Amino acid sequence: MSPDDGARRLVLVTGGARGIGKAVARAFAQAGDRVVIADVDGEAGEKAAAEIGAASVTMDVTEAASVDSALAQVGETIDVLVNNAGVVAGGGPLVELPLEVFDRVVAVNLRGTFTVTRAVAAGMIAAGRGGCVVNISSIGARQPTAGLGHYEATKAAVDALTRTAALELAPYGIRANGVAPGPVLTPMTAGLMSDPAARAAWESRIPLGRIAGTGDITPLVVFLASPAARHITGTVVQVDGGQLLT
Ligand SMILES: NC(=O)c1ccc[n+]([C@@H]2O[C@H](COP(=O)([O-])OP(=O)(O)OC[C@H]3O[C@@H](n4cnc5c(N)ncnc54)[C@H](O)[C@@H]3O)[C@@H](O)[C@H]2O)c1
Numbered sequence: 001m002s003p004d005d006g007a008r009r010l011v012l013v014t015g016g017a018r019g020i021g022k023a024v025a026r027a028f029a030q031a032g033d034r035v036v037i038a039d040v041d042g043e044a045g046e047k048a049a050a051e052i053g054a055a056s057v058t059m060d061v062t063e064a065a066s067v068d069s070a071l072a073q074v075g076e077t078i079d080v081l082v083n084n085a086g087v088v089a090g091g092g093p094l095v096e097l098p099l100e101v102f103d104r105v106v107a108v109n110l111r112g113t114f115t116v117t118r119a120v121a122a123g124m125i126a127a128g129r130g131g132c133v134v135n136i137s138s139i140g141a142r143q144p145t146a147g148l149g150h151y152e153a154t155k156a157a158v159d160a161l162t163r164t165a166a167l168e169l170a171p172y173g174i175r176a177n178g179v180a181p182g183p184v185l186t187p188m189t190a191g192l193m194s195d196p197a198a199r200a201a202w203e204s205r206i207p208l209g210r211i212a213g214t215g216d217i218t219p220l221v222v223f224l225a226s227p228a229a230r231h232i233t234g235t236v237v238q239v240d241g242g243q244l245l246t
Contacts, residue, residue, distance in 0.1 A: 008032060008033055008034050009033045009034065009079035009080055010033070010034050010035075010036065010074075010076055010077070010078050010079050010080070011025075011028040011033045011034065011035045011036070011078070011079065011080040011081075011082065011225070012035075012036045012038055012074065012078045012080070012081050012082070012120065013025045013028070013035065013036070013037055013038065013082040013084055014038045014039070014059065014061055014081075014082065014083055014084050014085035014112070014116055015038075015039055015040075015061075015084045015085030015086060016035075016037035016038065016039055016045065016048060016049075016054075016056075016082075016084065017037060017039035017041050017044035017045040017047070017048045017056075018044060018048065018186070018187050019184075019186030019187050019188055019214065020084055020136060020181070020184060020186055020214050020217055020218075021037070021039070021082070021084040021085070021136075022037075022048045022052070022214075023214035023215060023217070023218050024082055024084060024136075024214075024217075024218050024221050024222075025037050025048065025049075025052055025054055026052045026218075027218040027219070027221070027222050028080070028222060028225075029052045029053050029054055031222055033079075033080070034054075034055075035049075035052065035053075035054035035055070036049075036054060036055045036056065036057060036074055036078075037049045037052075037054055037055070037056040037057075038056070038057050038058075038059035038061075038070055038085075038116075039056070039058070039059065039085070040058070040059065040060045040061070040085070042056070042057075042058030045057070045058065055074075057070040057073045057074060058070065059116075061083075061085045061108060061111075061112030061113070061115060061116050062107040062108055062111060062112050062115075063115075064115050064119075067115050067116055067119050068119060071119055071120065071123070077123050077124060077126075077127040077129070077131075078120050078123060078124065078131070079124075079129075079130075079131050079132070080131065080132045080133075080134070080225045081116065081117065081120045081121075081131070081132070081133045081134070082133075082134045082135075082136065082221060082225075083112070083113045083116055083117060083133065083134070083135045083136065083158075084136040085108060085109075085112055086108060086109045086112075086136065086154075087104065087105060087108045087109065087188075088105065088148070088151050088188065089101050089104040089105045089108070089150075089151070090104075090105075090150075091147040091148055091150075091151075092147055093146065093147060093149075094149050094150075097149070097150055101150060102150045105150050105151050105154050106150075106154055109151070109154035109155065109157075109158060110154045110157045110158060110161075113135055113158050113161060114161060117133060117135075117161065117165055117176075120133075121133065121165065121169055121174060124169075124172065124174050125169075125172045125174070128172070129173075130172065130173030130174055131169075131172075131173070131174045131175075132174065132175050132176070132177075132224070132225040133162075133165060133169070133174065133175070133176040133177070134176075134177055134178065134179060134221050134224050134225055135158050135159075135161070135162050135176070135177070135178040135179075135236075136178070136179055136181070136221075137155045137158050137159050137162070137178040137179065137180040137181075137236050138151070138152065138155040138180055138181060138182075139180045139181065139182050139238050139240045139243055139244055140152035140155050141155035141156040141158070141159050141180060141236075142156075142180070142238075142244060143243065143244055155180070158178065159178055159180075159236045162176050162177065162178040162234065162236055163176075163234045166233040166234030167234065170233060175224075175229070175230075175232065175233040176233060176234065177224045177229070177232060177233060177234065177235050177236065177237070178235070178236035178237070179217060179220050179221050179224065179236070179237055179239060180236050180237065180238045180239070180240070181212060181216075181217050181238075181239050181240065182206060182211075182212060182238070182239070182240030182241055182243040182244075183202050183206075183211050183212065184211065184212040184213065184214060184216070184217060185211055185212070185213055185214070186214060189211075193211060199211065205243050205246060206240070206241040206242060206243050207241060207242030207243070207245060207246065208241030208242050209241070210241065212239065212240075212241065216239060217239050220237060220239055224237075
C-alpha cells in the first residue's frame with residue numbers, strides 16, 4: 001500500500017492495469033486521491049501503479065475468493081470504487097456465438113461488477129462514512145451492434161445493477177452511477193482500430209466524427225465521484241460523441 005494518509009480518499013479501480021482503467025487511476029491520483037489498481041494481470045497492475053504513484057493488488061473479479069483476499073490485502077475501507085474490469089471475449093451473431101464466450105463475458109462484466117460491489121459496499125456501510133461507486137458501462141447497453149449482443153447484454157445488466165445499488169445504498173450516503181463510453185482507443189480495441197476500414201465504419205456512426213481517447217472518459221468518472229456530484233445517483237451518462245443520437 002502507498003503511504004498511509006487517512007485524510008485522502010482511497011479509490012479502487014478494477015482492471016486498472018491498462019486502457020480506460022489505467023487512465024482513470026491516473027486521473028484520481030492526479031486529483032490527490034490514494035489509488036489502488038486491482039487487476040487480474042498482477043504484473044501489469046504493479047507496473048501501471050508504479051508509473052502513476054498508486055498501489056496495486058492482484059484481483060480476479062470473477063472469483064469471490066480472489067476479490068476477498070485482494071480487499072483484505074488493501075486492509076482499509078474504500079471510499080470510491082470504479083468497476084472498470086471488462087472484456088468482450090469474442091464476438092459473432094447470437095445463433096453462432098459459443099457458450100464459453102457468453103459465459104466469460106457474463107462472468108467478468110456482470111458477475112464481477114456484482115461481486116466487487118457487494119464486498120466493497122458492505123465495507124463502506126460498515127465504516128459509516130458514505131462512498132461512491134462508478135460503473136464503466138457502454139453505449140452498447142442502449143444501441144445494438146451486430147456481433148456484440150453478448151457483451152451489450154452484460155452492460156445493460158450493469159446499468160440495472162447501478163440503479164439498484166443507487167437505491168439500496170442511498171440511505172448510507174453511498175452514491176452509484178455509471179459512465180457509458182462509445183468506442184475508445186485502448187488495448188481492447190487496438191486490433192479493430194488498426195484496420196482503416198473498420199475504424200472508418202465506427203467513426204461514421206459518431207456525429208462528432210472521432211473515436212474517443214481515454215482522456216475523454218476520465219473527467220466524468222472523476223466528477224461523478226466528487227462532492228460536486230453529491231445529488232447525482234442512479235444515472236448512467238454516455239460519453240460517445242453523439243453516437244446514441246443516430
Ligand atoms: N474500449 C472501448 O471502446 C470501450 C467502450 C465502452 C466501454 N468500455 C468498457 O471500459 C472498460 C475498460 O475497457 P478497456 O477498453 O480499457 O479494456 P482493456 O482490455 O484495454 O483493459 C481491461 C483491463 O481489465 C483487466 N481485466 C480483465 N479481466 C479481468 C478480471 N477478471 N479481473 C480483473 N481485471 C480484469 C485486464 O487485465 C485489463 O487490464 C471495460 O468495462 C469495457 O467494457 C470500453
